[in-house]
Amino acid sequence: ETGVTQSPTHLIKTRGQQVTLRCSSQSGHNTVSWYQQALGQGPQFIFQYYREEENGRGNFPPRFSGLQFPNYSSELNVNALELDDSALYLCASSPSSGISYNEQFFGPGTRLTVL
Amino acid sequence: DQQVKQNSPSLSVQEGRISILNCDYTNSMFDYFLWYKKYPAEGPTFLISISSIKDKNEDGRFTVFLNKSAKHLSLHIVPSQPGDSAVYFCAASAIIQGAQKLVFGQGTRLTINP
Numbered sequence: 001e002t003g004v005t006q007s008p009t010h011l012i013k014t015r016g017q018q019v020t021l022r023c024s025s026q027s028g029h030n031t032v033s034w035y036q037q038a039l040g041q042g043p044q045f046i047f048q049y050y051r052e053e054e055n056g057r058g059n060f061p062p063r064f065s066g067l068q069f070p071n072y073s074s075e076l077n078v079n080a081l082e083l084d085d086s087a088l089y090l091c092a093s094s095p096s097s098g099i100s101y102n103e104q105f106f107g108p109g110t111r112l113t114v115l
Numbered sequence: 116d117q118q119v120k121q122n123s124p125s126l127s128v129q130e131g132r133i134s135i136l137n138c139d140y141t142n143s144m145f146d147y148f149l150w151y152k153k154y155p156a157e158g159p160t161f162l163i164s165i166s167s168i169k170d171k172n173e174d175g176r177f178t179v180f181l182n183k184s185a186k187h188l189s190l191h192i193v194p195s196q197p198g199d200s201a202v203y204f205c206a207a208s209a210i211i212q213g214a215q216k217l218v219f220g221q222g223t224r225l226t227i228n229p
Contacts, residue, residue, distance in 0.1 A: 004158070031215070042119075042204050042219030043159070056214020090158055094215065102147040102166075102208050104217055106158035 002027050004093050004107035012113045013081050021076040021110045023091030031055070031096050032074040033104060034066060037088040049074055050096060078112075086114045118142045119207050121220035129228050134192040136223050138205030141186060145207035149217070150179060150190045153202045162203075163190070195227045 005024045013019050025032050031050045035043035045058035049068035063079040072093070078085055088111050092104035120139045128134045136150075146167045151159035165172040165179045165188070172179050178191045192199055205220040 006158075033214075033217070035217075035219075040221070042121075042206075042221050043217075045216050045218065048214040048216070050214075056212045056216060058216070092158075092217075102215065103149065103161055103164060104215075105161060106151075108156070108158045 004091055004105055006089075006091050006107040006110050008110060009108070010111045010113075012115065014115050015081055015083060017081050018077065018079045019081060019112060021078075021089050021091075021112070023074045023076070023093075023107060025072045025074070025091075025093030026105050029093035029095050029105070030072050031094045032068055032072065033092045033094070034074070034076045035090040035092065035106075036060075037090055037109070039087070043090055046076070081114045083114050086112060088112075117221075118145075119205060119218045119220040121203075121205055121223050123223050124221070125224040125226070127226045127228060128195050130197060131194045134190075134195045134199065134225055134227070136190040136192075136203050136205070136225065138188050138190075138220050139186060140188075140207050140218075142207070142209065142218075143186075144209045144211075145218070146210075147208040148179070148181060148188050149206045149208065150177075151204045151206060151219075152199075153204060153222070159204055192225075197227050197229060200225060200227045 033048040034046040037043040047057040048055045088109045094104045149164040150162040153159045206217045
């Protein structure tokens, strides 16, 4: 069974640029959630994707957007990068039903630095 | 507003003793609670969970207790081992606008001393 994978591992961008982060969900999981973890804080929910549609959103501006593909992999896009966007971005996958429905499994994250 | 709080940023415990990590929440909509463990440069790893209809769940050395009236949960690790040294996050789950959303606490750094 393959776990959640994310790419790239690290990324450095400058203010105003755009970035795309990628995530492959765990085998058998059709729901993907994205989280932002700032230094010294817990992860903050950005949004969730199910069946290729956004299924719920946290308190993040529209310049944070995403996609989910038919194979359940997902992308997080951030436009007009700001210094405060520097963080660890985590992707988590979960099944849509069954005993593990409430359990989300995380990838290793992408460390984004905005200069 | 911080709906899930872990008030202890750090905890130091001697190897072999019990580690107790605490978490408080404010939103009664939360119906499932999880503990994650995080090592540096890795994503959070799922550890143990509990449904709001239960008050205890045990898995090996790990036990989670839920006190709904106090909106408090705790994670007990016994006996503590050096490999348990990590940051522990408490998370609460609720279905909000169709999405299963996890709300995390700020984390507690646990250090197990030999």
